[in-house]
Amino acid sequence: MSFKIRFGQQGYHFADLKTLLAKASPARSGDYLAGLAATSHEERVAAQWALADLPLRHFLNELLIPYESDEITRLIVDSHDLVAFAPVAHLTVGGFRDWLLSDAADTAAITALAPGLMPEMVAAVSKLMRVQDLIVVAKKCEVITYFRNTIGLNGHFSTRLQPNHPTDNEAGIAASLIDGLLYASGDAVIGINPASDNTQTVGRLLGLLDEFIQRFEIPTQACVLTHVSTTLELMNRGAPVDLVFQSIAGSEAANSSFGINISMLREAHNAAQALGRGTVGNNVMYFETGQGSALSANAHHGVDQQTIETRAYGLARAFSPLLVNTVVGFIGPEYLYNGKQIIRAGLEDHFCGKLLGLPMGCDICYTNHAEADQDDMDMLLVQFALAGGSFIMGVPGGDDIMLNYQSTSFHDALAIRRLLKLPPAPEFFHWLKNTDIMDAEGNLLCGPHLPAVFAKALNFAEASHGQ
Template structure:
């Protein structure tokens, strides 16, 4: 279906729904690179005007990627809950925005609505929202998940402890682990990006993390961020797998470029759940996404990068993950050029994921060739926490020496927790108090001394085994 609007003396024409969504999207370098962005601010406003008057039901009738050729589209359409959709089925996209900002759309209503929303509906309404709107609505969403602790409770803020090392050196990883835990980082997950995807090397890292968590009785979960096929092989070998990780995208073609499918993710999900390693819940999946990944794989089908990113959340939702993380500035300035675009994208992703019922975190980050700096990260960190974000990264010094990008540090997480009075997950907080790392008010107790719990951590050897 095509759309036309007359504004003043100029007529604007949009060939179909995906063109309309692309033209209505706030400016970002990836859409310009793809040749689908609005040619002017006037054209963008015209597209947003048309989009505001579009009924939400239209998204059920016109698909941005054909049902017959894309398994993500089939997953979205076949899983759409019409009963849950009913309360907003009569609204236009603009009317939906107004409803979301009203007091009627409280936490209970938004939780019930989530299964009734198609990702494209959510992407569309985000394009009509200013930053303040994205924050206000996302704050009303509460998505709670559990494995060995409880993530996403209102009034709490979690972190992934990211102790990466360029050679997967066990002593270096252990040092970063202790450093992060002393700053109360690691309740979302202790997750390593391995330098090698070799099965034996990944299995060694899994064993190291499992021994560390078990030895110090830490109520958290571990993950080695390897390809899902490697994790499946290690599960079959009896490795201590807590969470299954995979990067995902919003089209079948993009996921094929990652070497994955819905069937493969389903197999891994079932295999991880069968291990029964969770103590308070069984959410076992950890997904990462990023605007621009489908474009970089030439698998975007002419869909703008924010809409196709939101479709990835439609895929994630099928597996009730413990964690979903938008790695917002990692792909580079070809997709999000500067701090302004990174900040907007991070808040969009969080808003869209939360509306769809996902536990959204954000790797608030940039690569060193982007037009961004620490001030931009501080701005997004503060806004993300105010919006009710579930978790961020905790990287030693904020500088990942293996992946070579800038992210949030242990100190950043501690600062925002103090500023907004947001403690870690409750089970993790109890452990921090028990081990004399933190008191009940969120103050660190360790000072210059190593808490007694970590005295035996110094016996970790190069192989990662305690003595």
């Protein structure tokens, strides 16, 4: 179906739904690179105007990527809940925006609606929203998940402790791990990006994290962010796997470039659940995404990068993950050119994921060749926290020495927790108080002296894992 609209003295024509969505998207370098973006501000506003008048039901009839050739499309269509969709089925995209901003759209109503929303509907409404709107609506969403603690409760703010090392040195990892825990980081997950993806290295790192967590009775979960096939092999060997990690994208072809499909994810999900390693729940999947991944794989099917990113969330929610995060500025300025585009994309991704029922975090980050700096990241950090974001990264010094990009530090998370009075996950917070790392008000107690538990931890790192 084509769309025509007269805007001012100019008439505009959009050949189909994916063209309309692309032209309505806020400006970003990836869509210009793909030749999909609006050619002027006037054309963008005209597309947004036409999109606002489009009935939500239209998304049930015009698919962006054919059902027959894409398993993500099939998953989205086959899992769509018409009963849950009914309360908003009569609305246009613009009417849906108005409803989301109204008092009628409270936490309970949005939670009930989530199974009735297709990712493309959610991407569409985000294109009509100001930054303020994205924050206000996302704040209403509460998505709670469980493994060894409880993630996503309103009034709490979690972190992934990211103790990466360029040679996977265990003593270096342990030092970063202890440093992060002393700053109350790590309740979402202690997650290592390994420098090497071979099973021996990954198995060794899994053992290190598991031994540390068990010895010091830390109510959190571990993950080595390796390919799902490596994790499957290690589970078959009896390795201590808490969470299964995988990067995912919004088309079958893009996921094929990652070497994955839905069947493989389902196999890993079932295997991890069968291990039963959670204590308060059994959400076992950890997914990462990022705008631009499908375009970089030449697997975007002419769909704008924000819409196809939201389709990845449609895949993620089929597995009830513990954690999902958009690594928003990691892919580079070819896709998100500057701080303004990164900030907008991070808030869009969070909004879309939360509206679809996902526990959304954000790696608030940028590469050194992007037109962005730490001030931009501070802006996104504060806005993301105000929007009710579930978790961020905790990287020593905010500078990942293995992945070579800039992210958020332990100090950044601590600043947000103090500023907005947001403690960590309840079980983890209880452990921090019992180990004299934090007091009941969330203040650090360590000062110049290590708590006894971490004096032992340093001995553990030195004696058991090298120099």
